[in-house]
Amino acid sequence: EPEVTQTPSHQVTQMGQEVILRCVPISNHLYFYWYRQILGQKVEFLVSFYNNEISEKSEIFDDQFSVERPDGSNFTLKIRSTKLEDSAMYFCASRPGQGVQPQHFGDGTRLSIL
């Protein structure tokens, strides 16, 4: 069965550094998402992306965050100047298209900011 793949599985970064988290959505999917989950807390929506642009973003997704689909397969989340509170699991998800269709999640990237 096709899967959403995320790399790396664990990223350790110094505070203030830029970090890029990578995702390869399922190949025929059109909608892409990023979520984060701080340890012990709920899954929080960050951003959705469709047709090469952001369609929705949450209050968490401030100017420090950006997303990009640099080629036909990758979907990236960049955090420009990381803060300690950015430490979390970051999940990428994708879904096929219009209508009620579930999102399929990748295994996540654990981001640790030192």
Added chain:
Amino acid sequence: QKEVEQNSGPLSVPEGAIASLNCTYSDRGSQSFFWYRQYSGKSPELIMFIYSNGDKEDGRFTAQLNKASQYVSLLIRDSQPSDSATYLCAANNNDMRFGAGTRLTVKP
């Protein structure tokens, strides 16, 4: 504010019993609702989704939706120890909002 509320539990049921998980949502514009299961340290795994009022059954799982009451539930019949996990309710209206999850323990 788009909130999804769940009883955090923990909910403990004996093996073979019915587990009942509840969820309420505040955004009346939410159009579809999802139940995910999350094991510790893992990503959310879809169990089922519902978008029409009433019941939807899939194997041992039944989702129920009442839009007037803004209420979604998940019933797990014949609970198994492998069902022990955190169950996440999510409501979708262009963006997907998750509840904090209910931790379920099924005791052998």
